[in-house]
Amino acid sequence: MNTPxxxxxxxxxxxxxxxxxxxxxxxxxxxxxxxxxxxxxxIWVLGLAIIGLLSFAVSGLDKSSVVIGxxxxxxxxxxxxxxxxxxxxxxxxxxxxIVIGVLxxxxxxxxxxxxxx
Numbered sequence: 001m002n003t004p005x006x007x008x009x010x011x012x013x014x015x016x017x018x019x020x021x022x023x024x025x026x027x028x029x030x031x032x033x034x035x036x037x038x039x040x041x042x043i044w045v046l047g048l049a050i051i052g053l054l055s056f057a058v059s060g061l062d063k064s065s066v067v068i069g070x071x072x073x074x075x076x077x078x079x080x081x082x083x084x085x086x087x088x089x090x091x092x093x094x095x096x097x098i099v100i101g102v103l104x105x106x107x108x109x110x111x112x113x114x115x116x117x
Contacts, residue, residue, distance in 0.1 A: 028043075040083045048076035052071070056069045063107040063112050066106060071103055
């Protein structure tokens with residue numbers, strides 16, 4: 001008797017976005033509530049970081065993720081510095097403009113593959 005093979009569902013990395021974002025936001029919220037870290041806008045900070053990390057998880061290493069991933073991770077770090085009053089908004093924005101320019105130059109490298117269409 002032949003029974004059809006049951007195939008395991010393919011793991012789709014894109015389905016990681018919502019659960020990871022919810023866990024990160026809840027963790028930041030808990031750390032702030034317990035007084036372990038300063039009051040930050042965790043939804044914003046962790047949302048930026050998760051977008052940066054997920055760009056690599058979903059796309060792998062390609063010309064798009066090399067720009068998007070680091071940009072959002074750096075934006076998250078700069079946001080923490082601004083919210084803890086270690087950096088002003090007037091400094092944060094030009095730094096982000098410089099960062100995006102540098103990342104776009106890096107993405108032009110022939111050793112970095114183009115995204116899969």
